Amino acid sequence: RLWIYGAMEAVVALSAILVPLGLSPISHESHFLSWIGAGTLLMIPTTAMGMGLPLLASTMERSASGKTTAFLYAVNTAGAAPGVSWAGFWGLPALGAEVVDLVAAFIQLAVVALICAAAWRMPRCAPQEEHRADTRLDSERSAIKPSAVVLLSAGSASAAAMLVQVSWTELAVQRLGQLGEGFSITVLAFIAGLSVGGFVAMRLLQRMGDLHRTLAAMLGVTAMCLVLAWFTTPNEGAPLVMIIPLLPMTVAGGTLFPLFVGLSSSGGASIGVSVGTTGAAS
Secondary structure, three states: OHHHHHHHHHHHHHHHHHHHHHHHHHOOOOOHHHHHHHHHHHHHHHHHHHHHHHHHHHHHOOOOOOHHHHHHHHHHHHHHHHHHHHHHHHHHHHHOHHHHHHHHHHHHHHHHHHHHHHHHHOOOOOOHHHHHHHHHHHHHHHOOOOOHHHHHHHHHHHHHHHHHHHHHHHHHHHHHOOHHHHHHHHHHHHHHHHHHHHHHHHHHHHHOOOHHHHHHHHHHHHHHHHHHHHHHOOOOOOHHHHHHHHHHHHHHHHOHHHHHHHHHHOOOOOHHHHHHHHHHHO
């Protein structure tokens, strides 16, 4: 699975160079087919990105608790924060998209090298009997699917989160006066909060026995923090002023995906299936 994960990261690395070249002729068109073409091209790296967390979680998670998945989710989003900060506030304005794409490709290739080194050093397989038992258990757990109610709830929560992100991006652009800066500040607020929320979810998964009540409580906290953010955001000010009211909501929202995964896997589904299906629903 690590080798497959490395291959997907290699696809992302190559896409950082090749996809912009494919988008260049499409960008001069504004009809429906050009939008379809652009979306199809972008689906190549984003599909590879979407495969990453399920593959990595299924490799590292040793139980159905979801704590390791919450940690991976938190670290993944934490790494995205400096990326969006550098690209949005300095890289794109100072160097341009081509240089930013090359930097992204270089980072991805370094990641691929690390993954391949880790995969090469891992044991080839467990002792034969243990390996057969693990394979049979994995097959049985992979056949169990998470509850449709859980997946529908995860999808609904993510739909609400995207509505907030889009509307808040528009608000930030209006108040800051620049599209790039407004978009970057909103994405940074979401990413930073989601990362902290992932670490909070680790604690909740360790200490809370009833995941249904914990998840319901965090959904309520997220909604209340959103209402509070709308009333406390100033009409003008520096980018940092725009971020602060959003952070409590994004931190609370960051706990939701790991909690949904924990709830999905508690029904018997394997952690890889839980992460993959919950991620797809989200």
